[in-house]
Amino acid sequence: MFKKIFIIIKREYISRVKKKSFVVMTILGPILFAALITLPVIIAQMSDSDYEVGIVDDTDFFYDQLSDGNNVIFTHIPTNIDNALELLRKEKFDAVLHIPEVAFESPSTLQIFTKDAVNLNAKIHIENVLKQEFESLKLGAKGIDEDILRSIETNISIQSIRIQEDGMEETDYPEISMALGIISGILIYIFIFMFGSQVLRGVLEEKTSRIVEVIVSSVKPFQLMMGKIVGVGMVGLTQFLIWVFLTLVIVLSVSTAMPDMFQFTPDEQVHVTSSQMMNSEKLQEQMDTVQQHDTTAGQVLEALSAIKWHVMIFSFIFFFIGGYLLYGALFAAIGSAVDNEADTQQFMLPVTIPLIFAIIFGQMVMQNPSGPVAFWLSIIPLTSPVIMMIRIPFGIPLFDLYLSAFLLIAGFIFTTWMAAKIYRTGILLYGKKVGYKDIWKWIKYK
């Protein structure tokens, strides 16, 4: 009997893997992923041409204080503003900064003139350097030494340490956990949807092409259904693994080819953030950035090594397969109950809602990974594959993990049992519009 399931799995797997669409998707997928990661960086670098700013300084004080940077180059124009604007019209400069006499007292009188729309990055940079100059001027006026001020500046970044059940202490990195959680949660969501609907279409194809009755005279309907679910699932795993592998290869080769691309110079980052610094909260943020920046590489590495990868990988594969089997059975049942793709809609809704629900509540779960919402959604089998993957990187009590795993197994056994009942009646029923009432009757058949 297993021999026949194996023959079915083999056909389902090979017929899909051989398809052009599979090959194209498998190659295009990682290119798209890699592009998503690397393109913004490349584009950002390409647009960084020098931005020449002419300074008309009526105070004769600032023009040599402003430092170039961020692709902004300052040039002093020793003339009045009208002549400078004439030069701007002739496109000698990209922009003209006017510092009027009254700028000391009221900095809001500062003006920048451009011909095209102003370059936002340049504007931010100019604002930054001016701000620094104004601040140190004011400090000087009040008799405060800048060095003293620097010395009282304190960076506070609380290290969060979680006490483990075994008494060990472990440093927590919520940002890394969050990213890891949401990526794996979304991956599981996409995987279930993509391959679940492939199961649905496969079942529907067998039904509409009327081959199903030929096959079920050789194998049990259950074998045919499981063969299809497992075969398609293996296609999904194959595609996923190739994607991960190719994406890594592309990203790694791009970053080795252009090692500068992924590095930011400290200066820029500090300035950019400080420009937006308006209140103490933002100040704190900026400090974080500074702090983080100093140790980013080390910290990320530390954070990544703090993740329990064996737990992560094992649970990813487990919830991946568990969630797919649970939903795959439901998708197979839907495919068997209808006559054409248009009729699937009414049954798709209740199946897709829990998944969408899980993604929506994922946000809430991330903010409080051990709260009641997180707990319940990661226990209920319909949402647990997505939510559990969001929770796990934050660290999770073993009890929750085992309970969720146990319920997921129970859940997919239940949906498979139910789907088998719907399937064996549905596949042989042609030309009848089926409703929920009919399906309920099919489940009750002995």
Next chain:
Amino acid sequence: MNNLIEVNSVTKDFSNHRALDNVSIKVPRQSIFGMLGPNGAGKTTLIRIINQIIGPDKGEIFFKGDKLRPHHVDKIGYLPEERGLYKKMKVGEQALYLAQLKGLDYNYAKKSLKEWFDKFDLLPWWHKKVEALSKGMQQKVQFIITILHKPELLIFDEPFSGFDPININLLKDEIFKLKENGATIIFSTHDMSSVEELCDEIALINKSKKVLEGNVYKIKKQYAKKMFRIEISDISSPLENINNDYFELLDQANKNGLTEAVIKIKNDITTNQLLNEVVKFGNIISFNEVIPSMNEIFIKTVSEQQ
């Protein structure tokens, strides 16, 4: 055990109707057994139960005297009425797949399929996708798949639909050959002329019940109503004057100077007595018994039940 299949008192209920009601049939070995009945009578349900696609609610089925079990599916070949193939799959690949599902070894199946494909002029299509084949060719492929594993029992549900007359003959020849080689065939159809031509035994199912079963010849005899068709020339007196105590004139017509009469004889009267009586009216040209066609028996039995 003379019967390949015995169905004993099988009942099957669906949610809102009874599809089979206490149906029993016996399919003798190496016979062609016609399963007849109007649409929705329960034929397909019975066929699906024999194929173990669905299970009966009550009753039992025996295959060569053993209770029907899952392993028997490899001994049965089934060509369903609703049949199709994977459209995007290559013909040869698909035939191999279905043959393997019937338990055939890959190499044996391939060799055997090539022979059959050659016989049915399908070999050039081996690597083509199914959607490139005409409907008739697809039906041929399905027929080959059904018989490839040399099943002891073959079940054909409306096998001739979709075939042209030439291929129908080809198919009928193959069916006879299969029977000669020892197979038992259950044959379900609405086409009564092919029933007369092919079937040894029939069962008529109507409204979930078996209403008639037996040897085709015996059934026809049983339905014959002692009616005779007689052609007479040189009529000397009107046939109406026939002795009404023993004979009943049902019909008469004149054709090309001949009178064709249908006369029914009453009980205990022999055909010789009929001839002696008719001789008085003229010259007998031809004489034969009116035997009902399966079509008439079918319609009569079914409409009597309405």
